[in-house]
Amino acid sequence: ATVRTFALITDTTPFTDTTVRFTHLTARSISALLGSLTIFLTFLIGRKFINTHMGLLSAFFLAFCTGHIQQSHYYTVDISLTFWITLALYIALQLPKSHTRLYIAFGVVIGIAAGTRLVGVWMGIPFVLVHLLHISQRNSETEKQDTLLSLNFSLLRSSVVWKKIAIAVTTGVALLLICEPFLILDPTLFFSDDDARRLIPSMQIARGEIVHIWTLYDFSTTPFLFYFTHLLRDALGYPLECVALLGIIFTIYKRSTTGLILLGWLVPYFLLVGGLHTKPIRYTTPMLPTLCILGAYASLMIGQWLQTHLKLKWAIALPSILIAVPTLIYAITFTSIYHQEDSRILAARWIDQNIPQNASVLTERGGFPTQWMASPNRYRVKTDQAKFLLNTEGFIPYWEQIAYIDDLLKTVDWIISINENRSQQFAGASAQYPIGHDYYHKLKTQSLGFEIHKQFQTVPLLFHRTDSDPTVTAYDHPKVTIYHRTGDVNRIIASWREQVKSDPSLPDHAFIAGIQAYKNQNWAEAKKAFQKAVDIRPNYLLAQVMIVNTLIKSGHRQEADDLWQELDTKFGGMPDEIGMGLSKAGLYHEGIFYLERSFAYYTQNGGLPKWIPKSLAESWYLLGQTLQ
Numbered sequence: 001a002t003v004r005t006f007a008l009i010t011d012t013t014p015f016t017d018t019t020v021r022f023t024h025l026t027a028r029s030i031s032a033l034l035g036s037l038t039i040f041l042t043f044l045i046g047r048k049f050i051n052t053h054m055g056l057l058s059a060f061f062l063a064f065c066t067g068h069i070q071q072s073h074y075y076t077v078d079i080s081l082t083f084w085i086t087l088a089l090y091i092a093l094q095l096p097k098s099h100t101r102l103y104i105a106f107g108v109v110i111g112i113a114a115g116t117r118l119v120g121v122w123m124g125i126p127f128v129l130v131h132l133l134h135i136s137q138r139n140s141e142t143e144k145q146d147t148l149l150s151l152n153f154s155l156l157r158s159s160v161v162w163k164k165i166a167i168a169v170t171t172g173v174a175l176l177l178i179c180e181p182f183l184i185l186d187p188t189l190f191f192s193d194d195d196a197r198r199l200i201p202s203m204q205i206a207r208g209e210i211v212h213i214w215t216l217y218d219f220s221t222t223p224f225l226f227y228f229t230h231l232l233r234d235a236l237g238y239p240l241e242c243v244a245l246l247g248i249i250f251t252i253y254k255r256s257t258t259g260l261i262l263l264g265w266l267v268p269y270f271l272l273v274g275g276l277h278t279k280p281i282r283y284t285t286p287m288l289p290t291l292c293i294l295g296a297y298a299s300l301m302i303g304q305w306l307q308t309h310l311k312l313k314w315a316i317a318l319p320s321i322l323i324a325v326p327t328l329i330y331a332i333t334f335t336s337i338y339h340q341e342d343s344r345i346l347a348a349r350w351i352d353q354n355i356p357q358n359a360s361v362l363t364e365r366g367g368f369p370t371q372w373m374a375s376p377n378r379y380r381v382k383t384d385q386a387k388f389l390l391n392t393e394g395f396i397p398y399w400e401q402i403a404y405i406d407d408l409l410k411t412v413d414w415i416i417s418i419n420e421n422r423s424q425q426f427a428g429a430s431a432q433y434p435i436g437h438d439y440y441h442k443l444k445t446q447s448l449g450f451e452i453h454k455q456f457q458t459v460p461l462l463f464h465r466t467d468s469d470p471t472v473t474a475y476d477h478p479k480v481t482i483y484h485r486t487g488d489v490n491r492i493i494a495s496w497r498e499q500v501k502s503d504p505s506l507p508d509h510a511f512i513a514g515i516q517a518y519k520n521q522n523w524a525e526a527k528k529a530f531q532k533a534v535d536i537r538p539n540y541l542l543a544q545v546m547i548v549n550t551l552i553k554s555g556h557r558q559e560a561d562d563l564w565q566e567l568d569t570k571f572g573g574m575p576d577e578i579g580m581g582l583s584k585a586g587l588y589h590e591g592i593f594y595l596e597r598s599f600a601y602y603t604q605n606g607g608l609p610k611w612i613p614k615s616l617a618e619s620w621y622l623l624g625q626t627l628q
Contacts, residue, residue: 027075034083035072039063041086042289046296048093049258054296057320061292064324064331067235071285073338074475077116078285084113086289088123089265093258095130096161103164107171114172115179118199119272119286126264127168131161133257208277211432213386213425214367215278217470220428224274226469227284232291234465234472235284237330239323240295247294250301259297266290280471299323333462337477343456347416347480348373350454355379355414355482362412368421368474382412386422389436394539396581398508399497401435403584406493415443415450415483420474423481434506442496449487456480507533507540514546515585523554541571542581549590580615588623595619 042062047055062068071079088109094102106127113120177183182190193200196212204210208218221230232241248266251259266287273283303316351373355361361374362382374381388404417423423440430437442448457479473479501508514529527550533543544567551560568574576598583591595616602608 024075028073031072031074031076031079035068035079038068038079038083038086038289041083041090042292045086045090045093045258045262045289046293048090049256049293049297050300054293054300057296057299057324058289058293060324061240061295061327062289064328065236065240065288065292066331066334067281067284068288069331069335070476071282074282076282078282081113081116081120082286082289084109084116085120085123085265085286088113088120089126089262089290092123092126092130093261095127096164100164100167103168104171107168108175110168111172111175112179114176119269122268122272123265125268126261127165129261129264131165133260206276206278211390213390213422214470216425216433216436217428218277218279219432221279221469223276223279224270226279227270227274230467230469231279231281231284234468235281235288236291236295237327237463239326240292243298243319243323244291244295246302247291247296247298250298251294254301256297259294262290262293266294279469281469282471295323296320330463334460336461337458340458342476343458343478343480344370344373344418347454347456347482350456351416351482352378354454360411360413362409362415364417364421366421368418368478370416370418370421370480373416380411382408384408384422386426386436389433389439392577392581393433394537394541395575395577396542396584397511398435398500398506400581400584402493402497402500405435405439406490406497409448409489409493412489413485414453417443417481417483418474419479419481420470421478424470435500438496443483444481447492449485449489449492450483451486452481453484454482505536507536507543510536511540511543511546511585514543514550515587518546518550518553518587521553523550526550527554541567541575542578542585545574545578545582545594546587546590576609576612579619580611583615583619583622588619588626592616592619592623 039059039062043055043059045055046058049055049058068079068082071082088106091102091106091109095106097103110120110123110127113123180190190198191200192198193204196202196205196210201210205212205215208215228241228245232244235241236244247259248263250256251263269286273279276283299319300316302319306315306318307313347370351361352375355374357378358380360380360382362384363370363374364384364386365371366386371381371383385408389401392401392404423444426433426436426440439448443450444452446452458477460477500506501512503509510529510533514526514533517523517526517529527547530543530547530550533540534547544563548560548564548567551557551563574594574597576595579591579594579596579598581591582588582594585591595612598612599608599616602612
């Protein structure tokens with residue numbers, strides 16, 4: 001909305017190829033501005049927590065927090081959400097008040113936060129807590145700090161307070177609807193599943209119900225634990241992460257009302273995102289201000305303890321210095337990447353200067369593509385279709401996935417790949433997508449007939465980690481690898497394909513035995529072999545479909561219908577790729593049946609994928625050749 005407003009003022013059209021620079025600069029300027037303002041809000045909350053010294057230390061920690069610095073460079077909503085959440089926390093800490101305007105302000109801010117990302121509605125928990133905890137602190141005349149003695153519900157019995165709460169809620173809902181008008185104008189569109197950017201599909205992706213290439217790495221991560229071992233480590237650095245976690249413990253132990261209110265946001269948010277399948281580094285962003293404040297709190301508490309027991313005045317500053325110095329060094333060394341030329345620009349320049357004209361080059365699409373690095377006017381460019389390995393998993397024989405790779409690489413001289421885009425993703429999903437994993441592993445280990453000819457990566461001066469989540473490096477300092485064909489790729493792939501047919505960890509050998517028995521009308525042996533394939537990989541739907549066909553052939557129609565209904569429910573309908581898989585396995589009659597079924601459906605409803613008529617025609621041709 002801001003970009004469109006600026007465009008109206010400057011008489012330009014946003015989001016077009018000609019104004020892309022204007023659009024990106026405007027959006028990134030908003031992130032930088034709100035990221036800076038969040039530092040000031042962190043100071044205000046830290047000052048209210050204890051004193052000005054804590055406010056300054058909290059602001060210092062966030063200002064040199066690498067996660068906050070990095071996200072403030074991006075054209076995304078995470079920093080915007082963090083700003084509104086932090087502002088909402090600051091306003092909440094002023095409540096309860098007699099002034100209605102603060103409740104209106106809170107409603108406005110929380111409405112914008114929720115309109116930015118619906119997760120902002122969780123700020124309702126701190127809003128409730130301030131009405132339970134602050135009154136206890138006020139009644140405590142014996143405690144010097146804001147220590148919680150007990151919960152007090154008397155404030156919530158006041159009709160005046162409920163009126164103000166209603167004003168805040170109403171204002172929040174109104175702002176949410178202004179930010180997300182389709183919630184009421186067209187709820188069907190808002191909750192539709194036709195676009196991965198909409199609410200329902202994005203939630204399904206986050207939970208791992210829909211798999212994309214850019215979520216494969218998350219198969220190798222552990223819910224909740226990964227945040228502590230990797231994400232917070234990369235966002236905060238080990239020293240600040242550790243002291244922030246100590247701050248949580250101190251807050252609970254000392255029952256600090258301000259700290260507990262902050263935890264009222266931090267804990268529910270972490271419980272919400274920590275258990276998701278997807279765990280990008282940006283999910284930590286809304287937690288960083290609170291963690292920096294709690295880290296400052298722990299530093300001061302430890303400093304006070306040292307001062308008391310060591311009888312040294314300067315000891316109070318020792319923990320803060322021990323945390324601040326490495327945090328500062330970590331931030332300075334990390335931001336050195338912004339003073340270096342982007343690795344993708346370096347790679348594109350090298351490609352133009354060193355790869356011979358008219359060479360066959362394989363590039364990648366995806367979130368971090370390499371297509372733009374090789375001009376189609378200069379090279380014979382092919383683009384990978386790695387999604388094929390996801391779309392056909394369990395639906396075609398594994399040896400046919402390798403056949404696809406063979407066809408893809410048949411004439412390729414060079415491969416341009418970004419590690420975070422493909423290789424690192426499939427590396428995290430070896431159990432789920434074995435052929436994709438092995439393909440990129442063979443490329444990386446130079447055992448597929450391609451050698452690593454050149455690599456480009458912009459790295460921090462210090463603390464360069466190789467085990468970080470792909471989202472830490474992919475956006476601003478990815479690793480670009482250029483492979484050159486040096487060996488007999490086709491022979492190597494042919495050998496790999498034969499190995500897969502006998503690999504005991506994969507179902508192909510059992511499936512081949514089942515096909516042979518099926519063609520010989522030995523239904524009992526066919527069912528046994530297909531079942532063995534399913535036992536090896538339970539989601540190997542191709543073998544399960546053949547069990548259905550075998551049951552029908554052997555006269556067990558009811559059992560076949562029951563299994564079909566079970567599979568239909570489990571997989572949400574029979575995937576179109578099953579027909580292709582059966583044909584690829586040499587079962588042309590069965591493959592044509594399923595392909596014609598898919599063809600008829602799309603002919604009636606529209607949206608026919610191009611590969612279905614192509615695969616159907618190929619199946620008919622091969623069937624004819626077989627009959628001849």
